[in-house]
Amino acid sequence: QSVLTQPPSVSGAPGQRVTISCTGSSSNIGAPFDVHWYQRLPGTPPKLLIYYNSRRPSGVPDRFSGSKSGTSASLAITGLQAEDEADYYCQSYDSSLSGSVFGTGTKVTVL
Amino acid sequence: EVQLLESGGGLVQPGGSLRLSCAASGFTFKNYAMTWVRQAPGKGLEWVSSISGSGDRTYYADSVKGRFTISRDESKNTMYLQVNSLRAEDTALYYCAKSGTRSEALDFYYFDYWGQGTLVTVSA
Numbered sequence: 049q050s051v052l053t054q055p056p057s058v059s060g061a062p063g064q065r066v067t068i069s070c071t072g073s074s075s076n077i078g079a080p081f082d083v084h085w086y087q088r089l090p091g092t093p094p095k096l097l098i099y100y101n102s103r104r105p106s107g108v109p110d111r112f113s114g115s116k117s118g119t120s121a122s123l124a125i126t127g128l129q130a131e132d133e134a135d136y137y138c139q140s141y142d143s144s145l146s147g148s149v150f151g152t153g154t155k156v157t158v159l
Numbered sequence: 160e161v162q163l164l165e166s167g168g169g170l171v172q173p174g175g176s177l178r179l180s181c182a183a184s185g186f187t188f189k190n191y192a193m194t195w196v197r198q199a200p201g202k203g204l205e206w207v208s209s210i211s212g213s214g215d216r217t218y219y220a221d222s223v224k225g226r227f228t229i230s231r232d233e234s235k236n237t238m239y240l241q242v243n244s245l246r247a248e249d250t251a252l253y254y255c256a257k258s259g260t261r262s263e264a265l266d267f268y269y270f271d272y273w274g275q276g277t278l279v280t281v282s283a
Contacts, residue, residue, distance in 0.1 A: 050203065084269035086204075093254055093273035094196075094204065105259075105271065137204050141266035147220050148194070148268060153203040 051076060051142055052151035059157040060128045068154045070121045070138035076149060078119035081141040085114055085123045088135040097136075098123060125156070133158045161185040161272045163255050168277030171245055179240040179277055181255030188236040189213075192258035192268055195229065195240050197251035198276075207253070208240060211263040218265050223249075245281045252276040 053071045060066040070083060077083055083101050086094040096105050098114035101121065111132075113124045121140075125132055138151035167179040181193065195207040208229040209218045217229050228241040238255060259271035 081266055082269070086270075088204075093275055094256075094270070095273070096259065096269065096271045099259055099269045099271070135203075139204075139206075139269065141268075143266075145221065146265075147218060148206040148209065148265060150196075150204040150206060 050152045051145070051149050052138055052140060054136075054138060054151040054154045056152070057155045057157065059159055061159045062128055062130065064128050065124060065126045066128055066156060067125075068123045068136050068138075068156070070123070070151045072119050072121075072140060072142075074119060075144040076119075076140045076142040077116065077121055079141075079143055080116070081143075083114065083116050083121035084139045085112075086137045086139065088137065090134070094137065128158055130158050132156060161257065163257060163272060163274035165253065165255050165274045165277035168253060168279045170280045170282065172283055173246060173281055175245050175281070176241070176243045177245070177279060179242065179253055179255075179279070181238040181240075181274060183236045183238065183255075183257065186257070188231075189233050190261050192260075192263065192265075193231060193238040194256045194258065194268065194270060195238075196254045196256055196270070196273075197249075198254070199248070199251040202251075205251075209258075209265055209268060210238065212258075212261065213263065216263055216265075242279070245279070247281050250279060250281045252278050
């Protein structure tokens with residue numbers, strides 16, 4: 049069981065905005081260690097979407113944004129598109145475990 | 160162009176061993192930490208192990224500590240994961256990933272490039 053909790057699924061119509069939460073604790077996100085986000089399309093390896101809480105790698109559309117507050121972080125997708133249908137994972141470091149940790153994962157469905 | 164190519168997976172009996180490899184190209188290998196992440200069937204991503212760019216710092220998830228050993232060979236631009244005493248719960252697709260930072264400290268690691276993965280199946 050991961051120490052970073054995400055909702056199992058979120059959904060939205062094309063063009064809408066959806067957010068994915070990543071809830072941790074004082075030993076990880078709240079410590080405060082940085083949060084990173086990955087997108088995993090079916091049959092492909094994970095792709096870095098957001099690093100250091102809110103930075104976007106080159107090539108990632110600005111429809112994707114990240115934020116962090118206290119012991120939680122969020123990934124927002126605005127202008128939802130069919131190609132955004134994928135699994136999304138947050139990642140951070142946990143001092144109690146002395147290791148990197150991933151969130152439980154969220155499946156985004158475009159209605 | 161950064162490329163990561165894993166190999167070495169396969170079907171192995173419980174208690175068996177394998178050596179996974181990750182051949183890297185397209186970047187200065189010695190400057191970046193490398194990591195193994197796995198995904199069991201129907202499950203989420205699980206961090207397994209990381210090794211610093213210098214190779215002198217290694218980190219392991221509790222679930223594999225004492226059974227798995229991570230290493231790297233700068234002359235071959237390759238990272239390895241020796242997996243011993245395999246259990247059914249180690250069945251997963253194993254990805255290698257490159258750190259996006261040159262930091263040696265695990266708490267700064269994030270993963271900017273990933274390989275396609277190599278499948279390890281532990282079954283009698």
